[in-house]
Amino acid sequence: MPIAKPLAVGARRFGMAMTQSAPRPVPPPASIDETLALLSGASYIAERALATVVFLSLRLGRPLFLEGEAGVGKTEVAKVLASALGRRLIRLQCYEGLDVATAVYEWNYPAQMMAIRLAEAAGEHDKDRIEHDIFSSRYLIKRPLLQALEPTTNGAPVLLIDEIDRADEAFEAYLLEVLSDFQVTIPEIGVVKAQSAPIVVITSNRTREIHDALKRRCLYHWVDYPDAAREIAILRAKAPRAPERLTAELVAFVQKLRKQDLFKSPGVAETLDWARALTELDAVALDPAQVSDTLGVLLKYQDDIVKIHGAKAHELIEEARAELRLAEPR
Ligand SMILES: Nc1ncnc2c1ncn2[C@@H]1O[C@H](COP(=O)(O)OP(=O)(O)OP(=O)(O)O)[C@@H](O)[C@H]1O
Ligand SMILES: [Mg+2]
16 A cells, blocks of 8 residues: 655645535635624624734634633634634644644554554565555544644634643644644654645633744734623623623623632633523522522632622622613613
8 A cells, every 4th residue: 555645735825626515615704894793693702803813813824822811712713713614623622741642643553453464364474565554544543633734625624722731841842843834744654734724723721821932823812801891792692591681780790700809700601601590590680699699600719709709799789780870871
């Protein structure tokens, strides 16, 4: 069996040669406004600065590096881009000890052993030939980074490298080769290079700093907590069953909560969970006792819950309501 050649050496552009039957990928947005519309069409309510960096990343073919607190919508950007652009989402979840065998490729040793036995049983004794055969792409197990470089018929995939700060620095260094040239080297096969660069989204929760060398290859954006107007828009899109007054009050409350001295402030994910939980409990507005009883949906540390429970929750509700009254048109 012949050794596989490098997949392709191609222009780093999005969109590929299509087969007749393949569904057409959605063309990348042509402006920042189109990017905002594309994201909101998939229920992602982005601030303009994020839409700008997403637009540029698609346009320039540069990886997007999103950093921010937990639950602010970093991972969702990759998911939404894949679904809105009609691309395959390939996800690499990082963790300590992540290695090339899990992230890029590994050889299928049991299948190789079997092939050697079968070849020998069939009277094949040419060691070079056997070696040549078993180190071919047939015995290669492709992991996410290699999958993302493969030719596709439906536009380059979205490659999500999630929570890079959890991986070791050695792995981060390995990513440099992949992200600069969109290629990986497999000693037994050669260089595998993408025909079309994948759309790369890297996220980090900033549990440690990521090397400048990696960041330099990317467009960087800090994903912040949304302001009240955007958080209300997110709730309308993602928790539409929540009554209007409840939505306004709980967003004002959460915004105030984020200004408190807490070990872990609630992210958008927690606001959404809380809105859904209170809706399930038939709430139409915030009630101090109910807020205290459901704080565990918003806050995940007992010290934080103790701090807010009871009088403080009551005080924050009153402040939130006063603020909303002031904002009402006269
Ligand atoms: N701007 C937004 N528009 C719509 N939904 C959002 C937005 N931001 C966050 N969400 C929602 O909040 C939830 C959490 O988002 P996501 O998982 O992307 O957060 P994250 O920043 O990756 O968090 P973590 O660091 O914990 O992984 C998801 O359900 C997502 O849909
Ligand atoms: Mg995430």
